[in-house]
């Protein structure tokens with residue numbers, strides 16, 4: 001079965017076409033600047049990249065361009081559109097949805113109804129699903145939600161101690177994000193260690209520009225660092241992560257800022273960007289300077305590591321133990337410095353340690369634990385698209401309406 005996985009932003013479409021026979025990636029690409037001057041498609045066949053510059057007004061036009069590229073005689077990877085069997089869609093906020101779902105009118109309504117929880121993400125996701133159904137009307141479309149995996153969290157983990165009135169009225173609770181990545185990491189860890197997932201306590205550290213940590217006990221998410229929105233938890237490229245909530249009204253009052261302005265500051269002008277005095281948000285820039293002891297970046301990096309370490313400690317407590325800590329995503333997969341500092345500075349008491357030689361790796365699956373460590377530390381590249389394609393295949397093959405995630 002060939003599955004097209006798509007991830008729509010407001011002005012972009014990321015896609016991958018996978019052959020699920022052997023989980024082979026046939027093609028991937030990115031269409032940018034939809035509805036803006038300079039739209040262009042970067043389409044990859046094998047390692048070769050082709051750039052097509054064409055004005056694209058909307059997502060329907062964008063998807064048609066992508067399909068044309070996929071079936072093109074020279075740069076395409078299938079000979080006919082009918083070779084595409086199903087589409088898997090990434091949807092950011094599913095609210096209380098706990099499964100991956102075949103797209104129906106009700107599912108579209110549910111995505112729409114959850115827009116108030118993810119106003120920047122759900123509308124383009126919805127637009128993408130509708131456009132794809134228009135362009136590929138005869139094949140199944142499956143929605144896979146970033147939040148769904150975390151619906152197994154217990155009440156202790158998802159409840160905020162604010163008045164019930166508000167929790168109920170606005171569905172305020174911890175939802176968590178990156179669920180598809182954490183779920184992939186859970187399974188990949190169990191495969192890597194050749195141990196059943198229900199026997200493992202895993203702490204999955206998805207450290208990219210956006211970053212979150214998940215406690216996975218017996219295959220189920222039992223806590224995660226992002227909350228009602230992706231702002232909570234770790235320090236990120238431009239997001240503050242945890243702060244004292246009293247800072248919000250204080251800034252509003254002292255600086256005369258609106259709620260939108262404060263939200264913008266915390267989401268777009270904080271994090272590593274703020275800690276480096278508005279200089280860097282790309283972790284490579286910070287690390288290169290931290291490594292040569294440039295004071296600002298060294299301190300920023302230490303603050304960043306410390307927050308990660310605190311969450312790992314918290315989740316070891318939440319699960320009453322930990323067997324394996326896994327690093328993934330852009331920084332987690334590629335930064336020996338981060339892994340070494342987080343584990344070797346802070347996790348000795350848990351029985352975790354990183355072997356410095358094994359740790360010198362990027363973008364590969366590897367056990368980087370020190371020989372005498374009792375808690376394993378792994379690097380595993382995440383693959384959210386593959387997880388979406390797997391769910392899509394399972395729903396379609398078994399003619400299901402929904403796929404329970406744990």
Ligand code: ADP
Pocket residue numbers: 207208209210211237281282283284285287329330331334335362
């Ligand atoms: P997102 O999907 O949230 O945009 P990614 O998972 O792609 O983020 O991660 C992007 C981050 O990974 C950037 O901050 C980038 O600097 C960092 N990164 C990529 N390669 C390296 C590297 N070799 N060393 C350190 N950080 C890296």
